[in-house]
Amino acid sequence: MEALFALAIGVLTGSGVWLLLRPRTFQVIVGLALLSYAVNLFIFGMGRLVVGRAPIVAPGMVADAAQMADPVPQALVLTAIVIGFATTALLLVVLLAARGLTGTDHVDGRESG
Amino acid sequence: MSAWFAHLPVVPIVVPLAAAAVILFLTERARVLRVAVASVSIVVQLAAAVALLALTTEAFPDIWSQGVGAYAIGGWPAPFGIVLVIDRLTGLMLVLNAVVTLAAFVNSLAYWDRVGPHFHALLQLLSMGVNGAFLTGDLFNLFVFFEILLAASYGLLLHGSNTQRVRIGLHYIVVNLTGSLLLLVGVSLIYGVTGTLNLADLPARAAALSIADRTLFDAAAAILAVAFLTKAGCWPLNFWLPGTYAAASAPVAAVFAVLTKVGIYALLRLGSLIGSADALAHLDGSALLRPDLFRGGLYYLGIATMGFGIVGTLAAQQLSRLVGYSVIVSSGLLLMVMGLDHPPLLAPALFYLVGSVLATGAFFMLTGMTERAWRSPPKPASAAAEPALLPAGGYVPYGVRRAPPVPEQDAEVGVAIPAAMAFMGLMFAFCVLLVTGSPPLSGFIAKFAILSAAIHAAQGAPWATAAWMLVFVTLAAGLASLIALTRIGMRLFWSVTGRNTPRLRVLEAGPVAMLVLMCIGLTVAAGPVMRFFESTAASLRSPQIYIETVLATEGSR
Numbered sequence: 001m002e003a004l005f006a007l008a009i010g011v012l013t014g015s016g017v018w019l020l021l022r023p024r025t026f027q028v029i030v031g032l033a034l035l036s037y038a039v040n041l042f043i044f045g046m047g048r049l050v051v052g053r054a055p056i057v058a059p060g061m062v063a064d065a066a067q068m069a070d071p072v073p074q075a076l077v078l079t080a081i082v083i084g085f086a087t088t089a090l091l092l093v094v095l096l097a098a099r100g101l102t103g104t105d106h107v108d109g110r111e112s113g
Numbered sequence: 114m115s116a117w118f119a120h121l122p123v124v125p126i127v128v129p130l131a132a133a134a135v136i137l138f139l140t141e142r143a144r145v146l147r148v149a150v151a152s153v154s155i156v157v158q159l160a161a162a163v164a165l166l167a168l169t170t171e172a173f174p175d176i177w178s179q180g181v182g183a184y185a186i187g188g189w190p191a192p193f194g195i196v197l198v199i200d201r202l203t204g205l206m207l208v209l210n211a212v213v214t215l216a217a218f219v220n221s222l223a224y225w226d227r228v229g230p231h232f233h234a235l236l237q238l239l240s241m242g243v244n245g246a247f248l249t250g251d252l253f254n255l256f257v258f259f260e261i262l263l264a265a266s267y268g269l270l271l272h273g274s275n276t277q278r279v280r281i282g283l284h285y286i287v288v289n290l291t292g293s294l295l296l297l298v299g300v301s302l303i304y305g306v307t308g309t310l311n312l313a314d315l316p317a318r319a320a321a322l323s324i325a326d327r328t329l330f331d332a333a334a335a336i337l338a339v340a341f342l343t344k345a346g347c348w349p350l351n352f353w354l355p356g357t358y359a360a361a362s363a364p365v366a367a368v369f370a371v372l373t374k375v376g377i378y379a380l381l382r383l384g385s386l387i388g389s390a391d392a393l394a395h396l397d398g399s400a401l402l403r404p405d406l407f408r409g410g411l412y413y414l415g416i417a418t419m420g421f422g423i424v425g426t427l428a429a430q431q432l433s434r435l436v437g438y439s440v441i442v443s444s445g446l447l448l449m450v451m452g453l454d455h456p457p458l459l460a461p462a463l464f465y466l467v468g469s470v471l472a473t474g475a476f477f478m479l480t481g482m483t484e485r486a487w488r489s490p491p492k493p494a495s496a497a498a499e500p501a502l503l504p505a506g507g508y509v510p511y512g513v514r515r516a517p518p519v520p521e522q523d524a525e526v527g528v529a530i531p532a533a534m535a536f537m538g539l540m541f542a543f544c545v546l547l548v549t550g551s552p553p554l555s556g557f558i559a560k561f562a563i564l565s566a567a568i569h570a571a572q573g574a575p576w577a578t579a580a581w582m583l584v585f586v587t588l589a590a591g592l593a594s595l596i597a598l599t600r601i602g603m604r605l606f607w608s609v610t611g612r613n614t615p616r617l618r619v620l621e622a623g624p625v626a627m628l629v630l631m632c633i634g635l636t637v638a639a640g641p642v643m644r645f646f647e648s649t650a651a652s653l654r655s656p657q658i659y660i661e662t663v664l665a666t667e668g669s670r
Binding site: 090 | 253257260263264267268271274275276279280282283284286287290291293294297298300301302304305310
C-alpha cells in the first residue's frame with residue numbers, strides 16, 4: 001500500500017509541476033489542483049497508513065493510541081482541502097478576469113513571440 | 114492577574130475578524146458606518162498591541178513574569194491545545210502592523226477605498242492574518258493565518274482592478290499558492306517525524322530524534338524555509354515582488370511592506386526555537402543538523418538578494434518599482450544578519466526592520482501621490498484617471514445594483530493641504546534619507562549600529578571576511594539606492610514640464626507624515642528603543658523561557 005500511495009503522490013506532483021509550468025492559465029490552475037491533491041495525500045500519509053482503525057473511542061472501550069489511526073493529520077487535511085478549495089475558486093475568478101481584460105489566456109497576458 | 118489581561122492576546126485576532134464580518138453586512142452605501150467600524154477596530158488593535166508590548170516589558174513584571182505570555186485557545190493545555198504566545202518580538206511586530214495598517218487605512222479614505230467593493234473588510238482580514246501569524250504558537254495555525262493574510266492580500270492587490278493588476282495578480286496568486294503548498298508539506302512532514310505541531314514542544318522532540326528521522330526533520334525545516342523565504346522576498350524567489358508592489362494601489366502597497374517581514378519573523382522564530390534544539394542535540398553528542406550550513410546558506414542568499422536588489426534599484430525607472438526593490442534590499446540585509454548569527458547584530462537588525470517597514474510604507478503612499486502629479490495631463494472629466502474600474506455589472510454579485518459614485522482623484526472634495534509640492538518634496542527627502550540609511554534619521558542609526566557591530570565582530574573572528582562583506586554590501590546598497598533615488602527625485606521634482614500640482618488631501622498626506630514622524634521619533638529616542646531591541650534579541654537567543662512558559666500553560670478544563 002505504501003508503494004502505491006507514494007507512486008500516486010509522485011505522479012500527481014510530477015503532472016502538477018509540469019502543468020504549472022505551462023503557458024496557459026487553465027493548465028496552470030489544473031496543475032495547482034493536482035499539486036494540492038498530492039500535498040493532501042502527503043499530509044494524510046504523515047499520519048501513517050493504517051486500515052480499519054478509526055480514531056473513535058466507543059463507550060466502554062479502553063482507549064489505546066497504538067490501535068488507532070492518528071486523527072490530527074485527518075483534521076489537517078480537511079483544513080487544507082477547504083483552504084485549497086477556496087483559493088482555487090478565487091484563482092478561477094482572477095483567471096476569468098484576466099481572460100476578459102487581456103483577451104488571451106496566456107499567463108503573461110500577451111502571446112509570446 | 115485579572116481576567117481582562119488574560120484575554121488580551123486574542124484581541125488582535127478576534128477584533129478584526131468581527132469587524133470584517135460586520136462590515137460585510139453593511140452595504141456599499143453605508144460607507145460612513147463601514148469606515149466607523151473599521152476605524153474602531155484598528156484603534157482597538159493598536160491599543161491592544163501597545164498594551165501587549167507594554168506587558169511583556171519590565172514595566173509590568175507581575176503580569177508575565179519573564180516577558181512571555183501564553184493564551185490557551187479553547188482552554189486545552191499545551192502542547193495538545195492551540196496556544197497564542199506573546200513575547201517582545203511578537204508585541205513589537207503587532208504594534209508595527211497596527212501602525213502601518215492605521216496609516217494605510219487613513220490614506221485609503223481619500224480615494225482608494227471607493228474604487229472597488231470591500232476594501233475595508235479585506236484590510237481587516239489582512240490585519241487579522243498578520244496578527245495571527247505573529248501570535249500563533251503552533252505550526253499549522255501559522256499556515257492557516259498565512260492563508261488568511263494571503264487571501265486578503267489577493268483581494269487587496271486586485272482592488273480597483275485594471276488590466277495591469279489582474280495580470281500581476283495572477284502571477285502573485287500562483288506563486289503564493291505554490292509557496293503555501295510547500296509550507297503544508299513542511300508542516301506535515303514535521304508532524305510526521307516529531308508528532309507535534311506546537312512550536313514550544315518542537316525543540317525537545319527534535320533533539321531526541323534518531324539519525325534517520327533527524328534527516329527528514331532537516332528536510333522539512335528546509336522546505337518550510339523555502340516557503341518563508343518566498344514570502345520574505347529572498348532571491349531567487351522574489352521575481353514576483355517588484356511588479357506586485359508597483360501594481361498595487363498606494364495604501365495596499367504600504368501594508369504589503371509588512372507582509373515580507375512576516376516571512377522574516379517566521380524565520381527568526383523558527384530559527385530561535387530549532388536552533389535551541391541543536392544546542393540540546395549537541396549536549397548529548399548527536400549533533401546532526403549542521404546549523405552552520407543552514408545559517409551559511411541564509412547568509413549567501415542574503416548577499417544574492419541584496420545584489421539583486423541593488424541592480425534592480427539602479428535599473429528601475431518607476432519610483433514604485435524602485436521602492437519595491439528597496440524592500441528586497443532590506444530583506445536581504447536581514448537575511449545576511451540572520452545568516453551571520455552573531456548575537457550583537459540582532460538588536461540593530463530589529464531596529465532596521467522596524468525603521469525600514471515604516472519608511473517603505475510611507476514611501477509607497479508618497480509614490481501614489483507623485484504618480485498623480487506626473488501622470489499625463491488629465492483628460493477633461495473622463496474616467497481616464499488611473500483605475501479602469503470594474504464594469505458596473507461587477508458589483509451585481511455583491512448585491513449592489515450600481516457601482517457607488519467614485520469621485521475623481523483630484524476632485525475638489527475634502528480638505529486639501531497647502532503647498533502640496535513642497536510637502537511632497539520634503540517627504541520625498543525624508544523617505545530617501547530613511548531608505549538609504551543616510552544621516553541623520555533612523556535608517557542611518559540602524560545601519561550604523563549594524564556596521565559597528567559587524568566591524569567589531571570582524572576583529573579576529575574566524576569569519577571576519579563574512580563580516581567585512583556585510584559591511585561592504587550594506588554600504589553599496591545604500592549608495593546604489595541614493596544614486597537611483599536622487600536621479601528619480603531630480604526628474605520628478607526639478608523638471609518643470611509635464612507636471613501638474615495635485616490637490617493633496619489631509620487624509621492622504623497625514624499618514625505619510627505620521628510614519629515619517631514615527632521614524633524621526635525612533636531617531637530621537639534611539640537609546641531607549643535600542644535597549645528594548647536588545648532585550649528582545651536576548652529573549653530570542655534564550656528561547657527556554659518561551660518554551661517553559663508555553664508548556665506550563667494550564668487549560669481551564
